[in-house]
Amino acid sequence: GLRWLTISALVGSIAGTASAWFLISLNAVTGFREAHAAIIWLLPVAGLVVGALYHFWAGPAEQGNNLLIDAIHDPVQRVPLRMAPLVYVGTMITHLFGGSAGREGTALQMSASLAHPLVRLFKMNAHDKRLLLIAAISAGFGSVFGTPLAGAIFALEVFLVGSVRYDAIFPAFAAGILANYVGHLWHAPHTVYRVGAIPPLDANAFVWAMAAGLIFGIVAWLFSHGMHRLQRTFKVMVPHAVMRPVVGGLIVAVAVYFVGTRYIGLGVPVIEQAFAMQAAPHEFVLKIAFTILTLAAGFKGGEVTPLFFIGAVLGSALSIFMPLPVGLLAAMGFVAVFAGATNTPLACTVMAMELFGADAGVYAAIACVIAFLSSGKATIYTKQQRA
Amino acid sequence: GLRWLTISALVGSIAGTASAWFLISLNAVTGFREAHAAIIWLLPVAGLVVGALYHFWAGPAEQGNNLLIDAIHDPVQRVPLRMAPLVYVGTMITHLFGGSAGREGTALQMSASLAHPLVRLFKMNAHDKRLLLIAAISAGFGSVFGTPLAGAIFALEVFLVGSVRYDAIFPAFAAGILANYVGHLWHAPHTVYRVGAIPPLDANAFVWAMAAGLIFGIVAWLFSHGMHRLQRTFKVMVPHAVMRPVVGGLIVAVAVYFVGTRYIGLGVPVIEQAFAMQAAPHEFVLKIAFTILTLAAGFKGGEVTPLFFIGAVLGSALSIFMPLPVGLLAAMGFVAVFAGATNTPLACTVMAMELFGADAGVYAAIACVIAFLSSGKATIYTKQQRA
Structure with a gap:
């Protein structure tokens, strides 16, 4: 009753405030990077700082989102308070110097670690602590993307694949x-995001939406799989954790020298462009490469905005041969690659519906359900359990 | 894969066709009744026909929606083919002569019983049959209300309270x-439905939406509880099943003589009116009375459109003292009383969002979640199990 209303209001205030200031500072940092392109050459140095920060101070906080999911299943796990400043600073550095990363990891981890002292304040038992973590994930997600309902369903859906309780x-x-x-x-x-006109669904559109969903699911699998593989490779090739972001940062910087800055940072302008005009068919591959390089090396931020980017440019490119509007395909890819990589089709x-309007719902549902099913057991959250 | 796509397409075609013709004939029957008000005096005779039909031919089909839910839990249960013509004819008679009833029961039962022969055609095992029934419920619900996503989530949500798998x-x-x-x-x-402008949510609106949700939940409890109670009372007072709709029909006819025809039939015009202008605070009580009388007596149709009616006029009346727009409160009541009475807050x-636009989602979510929680274990579907 009133107890959980109070707790939810506190979690909402904490997460909403943290996300807002995070988004504001992220905009500032991104603006600075765009104005100073040469800063990318400092990415290896930035990597050294992030690597050292996490290696010497993070402890369990190094596990990031997986620690949150793990703590829902096993409330004995503590979510340390230091997680918030660490992930905030790590993400700022990553974005300032031109890593390709997201922001939901940061929002979720800030929200959960800043809300964690409520466990003691409200004398919570294990069950209550579980609910608190779910509320914190919902609040972090909802406020960082401006999608509160998706945030709530995501938080209920993410830790146990194939079930919502x-x-x-x-x-x-x-x-x-x-x-x-x-x-x-x-x-x-x-x-x-401006999706443009959405045609009423007919049998033809239904089949194309399913085909698109299948492709989104395969790409989601590629992303998760590629990420896990590269993480393992990095650990073998660069045994010392502090040096991994240095090496990764150097590779990203050299790649930017050849490819340009289009695939680093959050990439919001490219996402917006994908809704308005057809993207090239190779763009999603480059964004996958830049993102898994950045994150597998140990930079911080999250996977979700890159997944939005990958899905949107891929969907946009599918309009080369699919008879659906480019904006609609971009919108479907935006959510469906994410759905496939995190196993959260309902969210x-x-x-x-929250971002693109209710009319996008039917197309998004087809794409997300098919992507969820066709991405197999692949997931970017290795601590997810299966129902 | 392709097998379930084929099955789903067949179920969709069957249910979509059945629902469409049902809605078209329902409109015709309702038009006829409205043009011939005196027909209400034949409601007891109509009751005799419906009562006899079900008593002598229905067998297990008499359990209606509960049979479908039961068959999902225990696939040994058969859904007889005769359920479709019986519920169709029973609903037509109910609406033609002026009972107060809905249409989702009819749509769900037609869909499920007409789809049931696919069990043999596709040599389905128990697990497949379960999926088929869920698909049929989704298809019936989605097509009768024009809300396919709500239909799908309803079908996944309804049989097991508190969980979606x-x-x-x-x-x-x-x-x-x-x-x-x-x-x-x-x-x-x-x-x-025209909801009108929806103000952005603030802390004040949040609290009022919660208060409205609480009231919707209590009314949902009243409806479920009143329905079960009146069913038991009817069974004691009128031991012979065939006579129950006769007695019930007579009471409804006499009540219409005093109160008028505003609370019988589907009541769609009254629902539309509730969105546009403030309803009187007693209207929801009268609709509850007319509906539980009609359905507890053994007339056919369903509870959902009456629940929409009850919620919409109640929400509309709440604008007397709640500082939210009348259209928004009507929209919240429309879905939230239903959510409380069926335990399906996500659907x-x-x-x-499908009926009123994505902006209504946040308000609807608050109202539906609170109504779901505050209606307790009350449900109009007695065969629901709890997760």
């Missing part, structure tokens, strides 16, 4: 909705 | 989306 339904929705509201009070900057369908 | 996610979404498409091909008539939230 409702014991946390109130904290998840209340914290997500309030966090997004608090974010608005801070004028958190959210991107508005992603609702996210499409 | 994804083993049926593909058949549910595919059949629901295709059924709605087939319905459109038949020009199935769906009502478009109802998505339904609100």
Whole structure:
């Protein structure tokens, strides 16, 4: 009752505030990087700092989102308070010097670690702590993307693949909705995507949407699989953890020298462009390469905005041979590659409705469900369990 | 893979066609009744026919939606083919002579019983049969209300309270989306509700939305509880099943003589009115009374459109003292009383987005989650199990 309303309001305020300031500083840092392209050559040095920070101070916080998912299954796990400043600083450095990364990891980890002291404040048992973590994930996700309902469903859906349970339904929705509201009070900057006209679904469109979903699912599998593989390779090739981001940063910097800056950072302008005009068919491959290089090397941020990027440019490119509008295909890819890589088809369908309007829902649902099924057991969150 | 795509397409075609013709004939019957008000005096005779039909021919089909839910849990249960013509004729008679009832029961039962022969055609085992029933429920619901995503989530959500499992996610979404498409091909008539402007959520609106959700949940409890109670009372007072609709029909006819025809039939015009202007605070009580009388007596149709009516006029009336727009409160009540009475908060939230636009989602989510929690274990589907 009132206890969980209070807790949800606190979690919402904490997460909404943290996400808003994070988004504002992320914009500042991205602007600075774009104005100073040569800063990319310092990425190996930045990697040394991030690597050292995490190696010497992080402890369990190094596991990032997987620690949060693990702590839901096993509430004995503590989410250390230092996780918030570490991931914030790590993400800022990553984006300032031109890594290719996201922001949801940062938002989720800040939200969960800053909300964690409530465990003691409200004398929570293991069950309550579980609900608190789910509320914090919802609040972090909802406020960083401006999609509170998707945040709530994501938090209920992410830790157990193939199942949603409702014991946390109130904290998840209340914290997500309030966090997004608090974010608005801070004028958190959210991107508005323009999908354009969405044709009514017919049998033809249904089949094409399924085909697109299949491709999105395969690419989601490629991303998860590639990420895990490269992480292993890095560990073998560069045994010392502190040196990994240095090597990774150097490779990214050299790649940027040849390919340009289009595939680093969040890439929001490229995502917006993908909705308006056909992307080239190789763009998603380059973004996958830059992102798994950046993250497998140990830089910070998250995978979700890169997954949005990969899906949007891939969907946009599918309009070369698929008879669906480019904006709609970009929107479907935006959510469906993410759905496939995280096993959260319901959250992603609702996210499409929140970001692109209710009419996008049917197309998004087909693409997300098929991507979820066709990506197999691949997941970027290795601590997910299966129902 | 292709097997379930074929099955889903067949279920979608069957359900979409059945729902479309059902809606078209329902409109005709409702038009006739409205033009001939005196027909209400024949409701007791109509009751005799419905009562006799079900008593002598229905067998297990008499259990209606509960049989479908039961068959999902225990696939040994057969869904007889005669269920479709029985519920169709029973619903037509109920609406022609002025009972207060819905249509989703009819759509679900027609869909499930007409799809049931696919069990033999595709040599299905128990697990497959379960998926088929879920697909049929999704298809019936999605096509009768024009809300395919809500239909799919409803079908995944309804049989097990407090949990959604994804083993049926593909058949549910595919059949629901295709059924709605087939319905459109038949020009199935769906009502478009005009909610008007939706203000951005703030802390004040959040608290009012919670308060509204609490009231919706209590009313959902009242409806379920009143229905079960009146059913038991009827069984004691009128021991012979065939006579129950006769007595019930007589009471309804006399009540219509005093109160008028506003609370019988589907009541779609009253629902539309509730979105546009404040309803009186007693209207939801009268609709509850007329509906539980009609259905507990043994007339056919379903509970959902009456629940939409009850929620919409109740929400509309809440604008007397709640500082939210009347259209928004009507929309919240429309989905939230239903969510409370059937324990399907996610389906109802998505339904609100499909019917009223994505902006209604946050308000609907708060109202539906709170109504789900505050209605307790009350449910109109007694065969629901708890996760």
